[in-house]
Amino acid sequence: MAKKKPSTKWRSGCPLNASVEILGDRWSLLIIRDMVLRGFRSYKEFLESYEGIATNILADRLQKLMAHGIISSQPDPLDGRKLIYSLTAKGIDLAPVLTEMVLWAAAHEETENPGLVRQIKMDKKQFLAAARRRWTESVRNDRRMLEVTKEDERVSRENRAGDIKSLV
Amino acid sequence: MAKKKPSTKWRSGCPLNASVEILGDRWSLLIIRDMVLRGFRSYKEFLESYEGIATNILADRLQKLMAHGIISSQPDPLDGRKLIYSLTAKGIDLAPVLTEMVLWAAAHEETENPGLVRQIKMDKKQFLAAARRRWTESVRNDRRMLEVTKEDERVSRENRAGDIKSLV
C-alpha cells in the first residue's frame, strides 16, 4: 500500500520527533488540510489554495508525502494530464492533529473561518467521524471508477481486436 | 501577559495556517514537548535533549516562542546565570496537539517510548489533566519563589541601609 519506507533513521526515537521530522515544515499540513477538509485532489487545486505555495515546493512536498505513505496518486481515467492524489489511512489519521491545531490557533490568534471552529468545538468526535466518512466514500468511489475504467479498456481492447480481424 | 504580538500578517486567515506558521519547523514543538512532558526549563536542559539542537537555533526558537507568547522567562533567583523558561497558558494549551502527534507517529512509524503512548491511549483526558496540573503547580511554585526572593531582597536592602547608617 505505502509507496516506500523512508530510511527510518530519526534524530531520536520519540514519536513526537518522528511527527515533527515528517510534518514539521510550513506546507505539508496545509496540503493535508486541503485534502481532509476541502476534498482537494489535484496539483492545480493545491496550487490555487489560499496560501500560495510555489510550484517546485508543491511538487517536492507531494513527493515527500507519498514517500512517507501519507498520500498516494493515480492517473485520472477521465483526463490523462491529471493525477488524482488520495489520502491513505495514515493520511486521514492526521485529522485529529489538524483539528487540535485549528482549535489552538483559533483560541490564541486572530483567525478566520469561525464556522469551522464552531463545528469542531460543538462536537469534535462527530466532526472527525464526518471527515473519515467522506474519506471512506472517496476511497470506495475511486475503486468503483477504477473498475469502470478497466471495463472500458477491456471493451476497447476487444474493439481493436475486432478492427484488426476485420482488416485481415 | 503575552510579551508582544507578532506582526499578525498571516499568509491566510485559516487557523491551521497560523499554527503552521508559528510551529511549523523541526524544533519548536520539541522544545514545547520538553517543557510539557519533561519539565525542562533551562537553555542547558533543552540543549542536552535527545535530538541535539544547535545553540544558535535554540536561542532563536526560544526568542520566537517568547515573541509568540508561548513561553516566558525570568532570571533564576538562585543562580544569576540562569534564565527559567515557563510555559504560558497559550503554551500549555499545546498539549493536545502534542498528544495527537505522538499518537499518530506511534501508530504509523517505528518509535520508542511505548510507556508514554500507552498512558495517552489508556486515558487521554486524564493524561492531559495531569500535564495541566503539573503546569499549574509550577506556576504557583514560581510565584511563591518570587515572593521569597523579594522578601530576601527587602531584608538585604535593610541590612545595607543598616551598614551605611553604622558608617555615619
Next chain:
DNA sequence: TCATTTTACTTGCAAAATGCAAGTTAAAAA
C-alpha cells in the same frame, strides 16, 4: 581572592531549503 567552570548566549561561515520566474512536456479542447 583569583583562576576555573558553568550558563546562556553570539558570530562566522558553509550547506541546505525556500521562493520566484521562466521554461517544458504530454494531453485535452477549440
Next chain:
DNA sequence: TTTTTAACTTGCATTTTGCAAGTAAAATGA
C-alpha cells in the same frame, strides 16, 4: 491543428539551518 491546460522542472537569488568557535557574566573551588 493550433491553443490551452495540467503537472511538473530548471535556474538562480534569498533565507534558514547547522556546525564550530568564540564571549560575557555569574558561580565555584582552592
